[in-house]
Amino acid sequence: MVRKTVYAPHYDFFIDQSKKTDVYNMDFFHMHKKYEIYYLLEGSRKYFIDDSIYLVNAGSLVLIDADSVHKTANMGDVPHSRIVINFSSSFIEDFSDELKAMNLTSIFKTKFTVLPLSFKYKLIIENILFKLVEIGSDDIELGAKATAEDETLPNAYKKTLLKLQLSELLIMIKEYLEILQQKEYESHQIVNNKVDKIIKYISAHYTEDLTLTSIAEQFYISPFYLSKIFKKSTNLSIIEYINSLRIRNAKELLESSSTKIADIAELVGFSSSSHFSRTFKLVTGLSPQQYKKYYSTK
Incomplete structure (x- = not known):
């Protein structure tokens, strides 16, 4: 359709x-x-x-x-x-x-x-x-x-x-x-070495209390410059990427564990369960409760 x-x-x-x-x-x-x-x-x-x-x-x-x-x-x-x-x-x-x-x-x-x-x-x-x-x-x-x-x-x-x-x-x-x-073909990526390192850092630390300033300090650049180069390379904001990783982790926990939704929100890095629920629905099209109902194996 x-x-x-x-x-x-x-x-x-x-x-x-x-x-x-x-x-x-x-x-x-x-x-x-x-x-x-x-x-x-x-x-x-x-x-x-x-x-x-x-x-x-x-x-x-x-x-x-x-x-x-x-x-x-x-x-x-x-x-x-x-x-x-x-x-x-x-x-x-x-x-x-x-x-x-x-x-x-x-x-x-x-x-x-x-x-x-x-x-x-x-x-x-x-x-x-x-x-x-x-x-x-x-x-x-x-x-x-x-x-x-x-x-x-x-x-x-x-x-x-x-x-x-x-x-x-x-x-x-x-x-x-x-x-x-x-033919040994490989998909060609758009490469920015600095942004690539930032992405890998966020991927390893997204459950922590990350801020634009704390990430910028890791790479000895200003928050403004960090935001600018990340947005230019990806058309994304830093927080958007962080939240996407948190939601992916949350989906796995909703599917495979009996952990309460409020606890999952905290485990993946969200400061509040209401913010988690809003973001989850924005990304997946379902609320955490609906998602768990559809896909949980527990």
Whole structure:
């Protein structure tokens, strides 16, 4: 289904195609338990994924693993258009034992993140993507809890077609990855050595009481300069990145432990549970209570 949102936690699959003619930056980091395929049809974008920054040009695919922190940002004032797909592993694995055996989601576990497509694979993959957009354009609901009685027969057909097309897309990407591996290709990151060190420092200390001043002191620079170079390289604020790491840790604790939400907020570095709850919902689309209900194994 084509939707205005870029993430819908209640659905096993959705696809969104959009074109931005003005400067557009995502307002905040987000992360989710779905795999994401991002294809840039036109323009250039800066893509922040976990602790790396990538330049993405038209004709490139971006593969984002489940639970990865990510955000896109503009490159100057260049218009861009893109297609985004989110899906759960069960969406295709429950469809066929043969597909499950192929382990198609392994494409998200490699060192290849940004894939500039060759002419041949660009034609093949764009054709599949446009078919997926066309099939999903009637806004059918593919919720994880849907039953056979909930679906009309035409929607059941469309759901099967979406699974077939998505499976074909993943197979073609897997085939292309094997070609890139033979060529020893590596995804090119945008590198700023100072910012890279700052990111690694924050990644190691985000549960502590970090401030712009305390981080700046670690690198013998002013808070103003720290804020400036970090924002220039990532299109992010320092606090936004810190909070994204805290939320990722909180998600893991909500899933795998019986720790109280207020205690989790403190453990991951938030000064108050109310601030934690607001930030968590902003990043994930769910409140901590809702998230625990959906995903907790405890």
